[in-house]
Amino acid sequence: MFILRDLLSPLQALFPASEEGLQRRTWFVCTLLAIIVPFTPSRTSNLLRSLHTLFGLSVDESCYYTFMASQKLPWHQLWATLWRLIPEPLTEGRLLVALDDSINPKTGKKIFACQHHFDHAAKQNQCRYPWSQQIVSIGLLKSVKRRWCCLPLAFEFYFMKKHLQAKPVTKGKKPVEFRTKFEQAIEMFARLASVFPAVPVLVVTDSWFGNNGLLKPLRQTLGEWAHVLTRLRVNNTLYALPPAAGGRRGRPRKYGAKLGSASDLAAGYQARAKPYVVSLYGKCREVLAHDQLLMLKTLRCPVRVVWVYRGSQWIALVTTDLALTVEQIIEFYGARWKIEAGFREIKQEIGSSQSQTRNPFSVTNHLHFCMMATTLVWIYADRISHTPARRYTTNDRTEFAFGDVRRLISSVIAKQGFDRLCMESPKPKRNPLMATILRLVA
Secondary structure, three states: OHHHHHHHHHHHOOOOOOHHHHHHHHHHHHHHHHHHOOOOOOOHHHHHHHHHHOOOOOOOHHHHHHHHOOOOOOHHHHHHHHHHOOOOOOEOOEEEEEEEEEEEEOOOOOOOOEEEOOOOOOOOOOOOOOEEEEEEEEEEEEEEOOEEEEEEEEEEEEOOHHHHHHOOOEEOOEEOOOOOHHHHHHHHHHHHHHHOOOOOEEEEEOOOOOOHHHHHHHHHHHOOOEEEEEEOOOOOEEEOOOOOOOOOOOOOOOOOOEEEEHHHHHHHHHHHOEEEEEEEOOEEEEEEEEEEEEEEOOOOEEEEEEEEEEOOEEEEEEEOOOOOOHHHHHHHHHHOHHHHHHHHHHHHHOOHHHOOOOOHHHHHHHHHHHHHHHHHHHHHHHHOOOOOOOOOOOOOOOOOOHHHHHHHHHHHHHHHOOHHHHOOOOOOOOOHHHHHHHHHHO
16 A cells, blocks of 8 residues: 555645645546556546546546546656656666557547558458557566566657648647657657666667667667667668778778678578577577677668577567677567557556547547556556466466556555545545455456
């Protein structure tokens, strides 16, 4: 209980001490807890119902909907405060930050940020261009109780340029301007760097973001301690390191001899692969890998390339951080999948995909609430002394899941009372109905 109080009190302190500010800070914390408790999907109407039923709050419907559509919620300050509450955010002396984009399908036709986006993961019986929101997000990759997880840190809605030109979109009274995904990512990293100044950052991303379109502005914003870890495309051409400058006249060479594509080199280096023991996907596994220092024109700097082999298949990983070992490169890129699991937690388990809110500020605030609630759950799991037990164990999966931590938080609230968290009451008022429902949920 005191862990939750310690996490929520700094967030409440950012609201003014006026009567309206005291009301908003209470509703803010109540909404976060209503999202965390696995009682119902986090639609705004369901959240209001949870405040009435579970927590016994008397909240006017119109006032609460106005609060959820507020333009005055200090999200930048709230996120910066929450980032500082993350225990031991560094991994091997650096911030591991995953960068990726995701689509959030909707059904309403007037929902803010919805357009027809291409879904590369669509199945044969699914629409290839669903009506959806496209979200560019960053998340902190961190080991919590010896399992990797992704803590959402920030997000931006992406609008395609052709759609904005055909039909302009406004947010309030301001028109939405087109920004590339790279520009949105750099803005989020700049906010993160203001909280963690002069801290090395390793951006772990897929091959779409892994090029100089991200690395160059990233280093202009954060400095030379910013690095990228990504996956090579099979047709990427690799070059040897440039030869040492001799007595020749003219500009020194930037690249050495052309060695071939990643797939060509993979076949030649397979015989040199060595076994490495790495922690990958929750288990210690032995993999065959070969690393080489090379040049890559898409990043325009020396890189370490690691070919990982499994039977007849292989992948090539590349990083600009030459201090990383082969084991670290494989493990860190394997942890990148947790941002995909994080999208599933936010959209399906938290239930943000079921929200059909249409107002631009309501849509933005709702997603902020869902992502902040997810981050709070993982911070809570990291700060408790014991490892949460997994509810449904199998031979392959014994580590705790995101839902196990949510049920644990629900049981804590049910045992010790909700008033001590939101109302700052020294003696909680036990609500038998609320305690019974939360015990059933947990």
